[in-house]
Each structure stands twice: as C-alpha cells, then as structure tokens.
Amino acid sequence: MIAEQLRNIIKDGEGMTVEFKECRDQVNRDVYESICAFLNRNGGHIVLGVKDNGSISGILPEALPEIKKNLVIALNNPQKINPPLYALPETITIEGKILLYLSIPESSQVHRCNGKIFDRNEDGDLDITNQPDSVAHLYIRKQSTFSENRIYPYVKPDDLRSDIIQRVKKMVRADTPNHPWGSMNDEELLQSARLYQRDYQSGKEGHTLAAVLLLGNDAVIQTIVPQYRTDAILRRINLDRYDDRDDIRTNLIESYDRLMAFVAKHLPDPFYLEEDRRIGLRDRIFREVVANILIHREYLSGFPAKFIIENNQVRTENANRPHGHGMINPSDFTPYPKNPVIARFFKEIGRADELGSGIRNLYKYTGIYSGGVDPQLIEGDIFKTIIPTTSRVTEQVTEQVTEQVTEQDILAQLISFCRTARTAKEMMDYIGLKHREHFRSEILKPLIDQKKLFMTFPDKPRSPKQKYSSQSVEEK
DSSP, X not given: OOHHHHHHHHHHOSBTTEEEEOOSSSOOTHHHHHHHHHHHTTOEEEEETBOTTSOBOOOOGGGHHHHHHHHHHHHTOTTTEESOOOOXXXXXXXXXXXXXXXXXXXXXXXXXXXXXXXXXETTEEEEOTTOHHHHHHHHHHHHHHOGGGOEETTOOGGGBOHHHHHHHHHHHHHHOXXXXXXXXXXXXXXXXXXXXXXXXXXXXXXXXXXXXXXXXXXXXXXHHOTTOOEEEEEOSSOSSSOSEEEEEOSOHHHHHHHHHHHHHHHSOOOOOEETTEEXXXXXXXXXXHHHHHHHSOOTTSSOOEEEEEOSSEEEEEEEOOOSSOEEOOTTXXXXXXXXXXHHXXXXXXXXXXXXXXXXXHHHHHHHHHHTSOOOEEEESSEEEEEEEOOHHHHHHHHHHIIIIIXXXXXXXXXXXXXXXXXXXXXHHHHHTOOOHHHHIIIIIHHHHHTTSSEESSTTOTTOTTOOEESSOTTTO
C-alpha cells in the first residue's frame, strides 16, 4: 500500500474496518484480538504506530525488526491465532515516522485468539466466546457465505497437480524472495493457504473446493463442479456466432494464463507513459478484470462465466452472491470478498491487488485506454463488467483479427468473394479494412504471389480499372 492511501485511511479515523495501535516499542496484546475480530467480520486495516485519535507517534527504529518478527511468528502460531494467518506487515514512513500496516482479509473460518472468539462492531472488538447465540450466528454466516470452503474428504494429494504447486512456489519467491510458501513442502503450503481444512462442527477434514479449483487436475475439477467453465469469445465480424473462442475448463492458475493470452491475442496495447515509464494499459486493465472473473465467482452456480470481446467493448459475466444490486460507484464502494481464500491465494502469487485498490486502478486506466469513458461494474445475481474501447482501438484490433486470428477464414472468404472480379476498395470494404497500404502489402500482394488472386489487367497493374479475380484469364 502506498503512503498516500495510508494517509487517507488515517485521516478517516477508526471504524468498523480500521484500527490504530500505538505499539511504540512492542506489540500490544490487543493487536491480536483486533486481528481475530477483523478475520471474523469484514477484514480491514490495522496500523501500528498511530494513536487512537489518529495522531502519528511512530515505531522506534530499533524496535521495528523485533516487532515485525514477533507479529509474523504469532500470526503463524495456532496457540495465538487459530486457525493461523499468514500476513506480512508492510513498513511505511509518513512524516518521517515509521508505521507498520497490516491488511487483514475477511476469513472463511471462525478464528480464536488465545482460545477466545472475537467479533467486530463500530465500538471495537467484542469477546463473544460465552455468547452462544453470537457464536452460532458467526458460524452460520461463515458457512453460508463461502462455498469455496466445502470439504471433499476423498480428494487425495494425487488429485492435485504437483507441477502447479511447484510453479506457485516459484511465483511467490519471485514476488517476495523470503515468502514462507517458497520453503514449505506441499502439505504445509496447502494448510497455510487454507486449502486443507477441518470442520470443527462435523469433523470432516480434507481438501476444499478452493484447492480443487486452484490446483486440481482437469478430471477432478470436472467431476466435482461439472458446470464450471469460462467461455472466452471474440465477436466482431461474425456477430451471430464468434470469430474466435476458448472454452476454458482447467485450474484457475492456467485459466488466468489462457484468458490473458486471449486478451493479448485480440486487443492492442497502446503506448502510454506514466512518470517517464512505459506501462501496458491493456495488461493493467485486464489483469484486474481477469482476476475478478476468477476470484469473485459463485462456483456452485450452473451459470458459465463469459469473457466477450466485441467491436466497442469487452464484456464479462459471472455468477455472483450479491451484497447489493446496481451500478458500483468507486467513490463509495465497499469491497466484499466473495472467495477470500482464492482471493488471498491470487494476491500471494502476485495476480491480484488489495481488495478495493484494483477497482480504483481499473477506473483510472480504463479512462485512458478508452478515451475518457469509464468502465461499468454492475452487481447482481450475475456480476457484469463492461470495459469500453475507442474506435481507434477497434480499428487496430479489426486489422489484428484479420492478420492473426481468423486469417485463413477471412482469406478464404475473400477469395470466394472474388469469383466475380472486384476492385481493391470492394475487397477492403468486404473484410472491414481501411488502411489501403496495409491491405495491398499484407493481403493483396501475397495472394497474387501465391496465385490465389489474379489481376484482370495483368499488363497494366496500376490501371484505374484494375480488378482482382480468383480465376485467371486462362481459366475464364
């Protein structure tokens, strides 16, 4: 998290999802109670080095290493936080003073701190251990919200792809060299990522639906969730069906790769400088869109997710358990995790941002990419995203489709079209191209060289009456 965002959090003060702790030279005991309460409620932000009134006191530099070490050890210690939490505190300097920032996700499990259950409300952290009704409601809320935690006791380690697990370890090491997952064995990683769980009410124990979706082999995924698929469609020339398609039914790691490859294949990446540094607008935008369609989905629904590239927009649809209805306004948007285990996994491997920050970036870069038109995010039983594109982008993409995507189909249609002799303009209009030189050098000339098209006036190639036919003069 950048310093400016943290300043805004401090400025807004404490609340349901924000807690300040002074912790000048050590970790206060109630820090862990707040972490537990945030895990059990909606997640949030904990800032160490700030007083309750929002004034910045800072952490003593000589105490910082010990405080960070104690935090990491305690959060991974089931005697302190159970189930344990993996979280790396971020060191941020504001006004010359050192702060530690912890982003706490909403958990899909009920957590205890020192054997006690804490919940969160506007007044702070509440010990509800001896309040049976409150504890029961907490369990019901957790179980009813996150289908990703459904346990499948008969899923075995061999049903998960060890090559994907090894790849995950490399990804986290590349993003965070000292990330604990990098040195864990497979079983330890699965437990740390909450992909192997025990239901303390039913006694069931095993790999979860999240584990199957993230790391399972294709046969196991299709057996457990046969309705699961992501349909990537290009629909520009053939509006009734499609020009290109990828029917994706594999694990979420490779699903992400295939969706991003589909984006790279069909959408341009216009040159853009941000503070003297070239950035890829396309990847900045669709990294968020693709992660969203994979993370925030109700996987038990029979509705197949869709990723559709059209002439003037990119549209996505996926099944959703809504926490509101209508258009999302980024100025008053309150993020709510739909699959926090999967979301955290994507964040750890560097494929998703902090909950909420990705939406802000999506609005920022889409406006640049589309020429000032904002994206639309519509919450409902089906969550919809619409990313607009400009006419300039559309024209570039149409040419890329002709060159890369449907080249053989388009050329075959063009040759068939020229059974009756056609002018160059008639041919360009037929396949939807506007750049004359590009058409002549990249399409027309190769077809003539390959003797798939013939000039009606071969001795006068520049004749204003020149036409092109798929039949030679001799054949006629």
